[in-house]
Amino acid sequence: MAEVRLTGVTKRFGRDVGIEDVTLTVPDGAFVVLLGPTGAGKTTTLRLISGLETPDAGEIAIGGHVVNDLTPAQRDVAMVFQQYSLYPHMTVRDNLAFPLRSPILKTPKDAIAARVREVAEVLHIAHKLDNKATALSGGEMQRVSIGRALVRQPQLFLMDEPLSSLDAKLRSDLRIELKRIQADLGATLLYVTHDQIEAMTMATHVGVLDRGRLVQFGPPKEIYENPASLYVAGRLGLPRINALPAGLFPGAPAGAKTIGLRPEHIAQGEGQPARVVRVEHLGDQTRLHLTLDGHDVITLTDVHTDLGPGDTVAVAPRNPLYFDARGARIT
């Protein structure tokens, strides 16, 4: 297992920025989740580390060795792609054995068989080993492609939205499974996702990318509670953070343009009156859609609330976050 270090890494595609001057150290054994909207550079970062792309500038080191000039095969990384990653002309068994049969590893036959079986058991696909890869369901396919990364025990795992094509049940099962496997192996893992539950539950570190730049890197709790900018604050939290004009409530510091209120950071029963637009009962929580001076606000309330549309409720900020005109945090 290994530490990964990017130093000033830049990659452009023609005139488009892939990633711009990214410097990042992933500690050995960390589970790093990269967050950001489409086009932020998450997948590009993984592809650069894997060697499928070469950086225009900067240095990439895995386990202390600079790997810029190494081929993907020489870097000893495993990657799970978002889709298409199974070889359709092979059986599940051959797919799993493929990395072990590579000229770099040249694993003996009986060792391959044992390892394939072991991984198949872990991922609950042992009964499908002799199926053609194309004869599997979506969830099974993705488990096989995760399995193909696991058979090899590489220095580093790279996963590009591995769970995004799965249904909710399977996704939560595999989420737990992946976290367990990572903890057992002590593996370093870089993981791209849009799903913030995945980010919050699995990550030891979260990196937030904005148009190719790494804007904040730290433990998920820190990213959530201490975002560096309004952009970062908007990446985590569901319902999303409420961004309101700072003047709406008293007490804003000088230069503040926006006040950021997480749904749970709104106290009820005091402060400004707001009108209830809609009440959403989700079972374990109840969401309150309010309108305050013409601004939409979403907050949480008592699960068994009596409030209904048209009612008025007084709200006040609690632990608010303030941002300046450029969206940077004011502390």
Place this chain on the structure above:
Amino acid sequence: MSSYSITEPSPRQKWVAGTLVILYAVITILPLVWIIATGFKSPSDAISYPPKIVFEPTLEGYVNLFTTRTRQTEEYLAANPPQTWADEIVRQYDMVIVGPSRYGERFLNSVIIGFGSTFLAVFLGTMAAYAFSRFRVPLKDDLMFFILSTRMMPPIAVAIPIFLMFRSLGLSDTHLGMILLYTAVNISLAVWLMKSFIDGIPREYEEAALIDGYTRFQAFMKVVLPQAATGIASTAIFCLIFAWNEYAFAVLLTSGTAQTAPPFIPTIIGVGGQDWPAVAAGATLFLIPVMVFTILLRKHLLRGITFGAVRK
């Protein structure tokens, strides 16, 4: 996912459709059946009018196709009784077999040149298509257009320059010359067809293989080629059909050692009168390799044509 219909056709619609299909099949197959049947007729049955549907089959056409014969005196014939069933067939015309005909050699030439040029065109075409599909090639679009443009003129339009070129290079009437020529004609088709197939294979397969510890060439061999099998099969059939049936260049550039079957078959008719059964026998045998090749690969061919056509 298999095919489906929006509404189940009614029995009458099915009946009409079935009749049309059978009718079309009969129209298409009839000439083929006629050629095969003629190969087993005697020369007089072959040209009888009205045409004979029912006839006594004979291998005379095939014997004549594969042998050269001379007429002999009755004394000679009486002194040398026929040795084989083929001898007996030719005896009815007071002839004896003096040796094999050239058909076997010409057929073999067709096989060597047809399959050789098909292999080369598909091999080189696949390599080029892979490069065009996957790498940043300078002037890619212009090069692809240039490759296509080599087929915009009927090849025979440059027959005289090629004839002269072949003569000065010593390629006239050689297997190598004909293989190179047919490869050159077919390669643009091969590159274009294969490029659309390879474009349709997601890069992720190869990228996964690269990360799994394979070199680009190994990834190409182990992952891309099996995926491209359909495209290779249909491209090979198109190339083979052209090279196998090509007549004009074969007449012009070959006469002896490298002559293929198409220019040879018509010459059979001149040997001892109008020997239609022998011509038909030659044509029948000539049909077989492409037919077998196509039937073997037909699953790929059908999928390949639709696949290639739909793909962007």
